[in-house]
Amino acid sequence: MSLCYPEDGSVSCGSCCGIFNLNLTKKDITLLLFQRTEEFKNTVDFKVSYSLPAYRQSREAKEKQISKKDDSTYNCPFLGYLDEGYKMGCMIHPSRTGNPLSQNYSFYGSSICLAYQCRNRENPDSMQWSKIFQEISSNSLEYSQLSANHEIIQSLEIIFTKLNYPKDWIFGKFRAEVKGFLKEYIDFKGISDQRTSFEISSLELETAKSLIKKLSKLLRKNSPSFRWLGNLIT
Numbered sequence: 001m002s003l004c005y006p007e008d009g010s011v012s013c014g015s016c017c018g019i020f021n022l023n024l025t026k027k028d029i030t031l032l033l034f035q036r037t038e039e040f041k042n043t044v045d046f047k048v049s050y051s052l053p054a055y056r057q058s059r060e061a062k063e064k065q066i067s068k069k070d071d072s073t074y075n076c077p078f079l080g081y082l083d084e085g086y087k088m089g090c091m092i093h094p095s096r097t098g099n100p101l102s103q104n105y106s107f108y109g110s111s112i113c114l115a116y117q118c119r120n121r122e123n124p125d126s127m128q129w130s131k132i133f134q135e136i137s138s139n140s141l142e143y144s145q146l147s148a149n150h151e152i153i154q155s156l157e158i159i160f161t162k163l164n165y166p167k168d169w170i171f172g173k174f175r176a177e178v179k180g181f182l183k184e185y186i187d188f189k190g191i192s193d194q195r196t197s198f199e200i201s202s203l204e205l206e207t208a209k210s211l212i213k214k215l216s217k218l219l220r221k222n223s224p225s226f227r228w229l230g231n232l233i234t
Contacts, residue, residue: 002121002126002130003118003120003121003126003127003129003130003147004089004121004147005087005089006130006134008134009134010085010086010087011086011087011133011134011137011139011140011142011143012087012088012089012140012143012144013088013140013143013144013147013148013197014079014088014089014140014144015118015144015147015148015194015195015196015197016116016118016148016196016197016198017075017076017078017079017090018073018074018075018076018079018196019032019033019075019079019088020144020148020191020194020195020196021068021069021070021073021075021196022063022066022067022068022069022075023066023067023068023069024066024191025191026141026190026191029141029191030139030141032063033079033080033081033088034081036059036077036078036079036080036091037080037081037091039055039058039059040055040078040080040091043055043058044091046097046098046099046102052092052102052105053105055077056077056078056105056106059077060077063075063077070196073196073198074107074108076090076106076107076108078090078091078092078103078105078106079091082096086139086140087140088140088144090103090106090113092105092106094110094114118147118148118150118197118198119150119154119197119200120147120148120149120150120153120197121147123150123153125157125167125171128170128171129146129147129153130147131171132171132175132178132179132182133146133147133182135179136179136182136183136186137186141191142186144194145186145191145193145194145195146182146186147197148194148195148196148197149193149195150197150199150201151199151201151203152182152185152215152218154201154203155203155211155214155215156170156178156181156215157170158203158204158206158208158211159208159211159212159215159232162207162208163208163232163233165232177225177228180224180225180228181215181219181225181228181229184219184220184223184224184225185218185219185225188218188219188220188223189218193218208232208233209233212229212230212232212233215229216229216230
């Protein structure tokens with residue numbers, strides 16, 4: 001089990017594959033992933049090596065005209081839906097192909113794809129967070145929106161530390177409030193605030209008050225979570 005691909009449940013994260021770097025709506029991203037999955041299923045044979053680069057070339061040509069938020073971030077066409085379900089993941093992962101180097105057909109290659117760890121996955125409490133993300137996410141896009149955004153998670157953890165609250169209150173005493181905040185964030189910001197998981201920020205030097213102010217901007221004013229964040233510091 002991992003933050004990226006929880007064994008239980010029906011959601012997963014694909015942010016590091018660049019899908020959210022595309023200027024598309026949730027509906028368009030879902031359609032794109034289904035189109036990739038269908039083309040991959042119909043054209044790729046793991047026993048025929050040339051079928052993998054041919055698929056990549058085909059998808060890159062079809063997706064070339066989609067505008068990006070950051071032109072330097074690659075959008076890997078091997079991200080799709082796995083096992084006839086709604087979990088997104090790498091369609092050429094070694095666990096599927098039986099080849100430990102199969103991701104060399106991707107732009108980044110096996111060494112980078114298999115070794116990459118986003119900030120939230122590196123978090124020692126990543127599985128605690130994963131459980132919360134799964135409880136409030138209705139699909140893999142929402143789960144990815146939370147799993148890739150280390151700024152929110154780091155901010156909440158730092159706020160609790162600076163206010164001398166036990167960190168485990170995030171997953172216990174204030175679990176319902178934390179879930180409420182994250183759900184409101186998803187509903188309010190949606191895909192517009194989606195991260196690729198490559199973003200890096202350092203928030204340790206900020207005060208609890210300044211971090212609460214930043215998080216409050218992700219919510220509608222006077223929402224339950226907006227008030228909860230304000231009450232943390234009183």
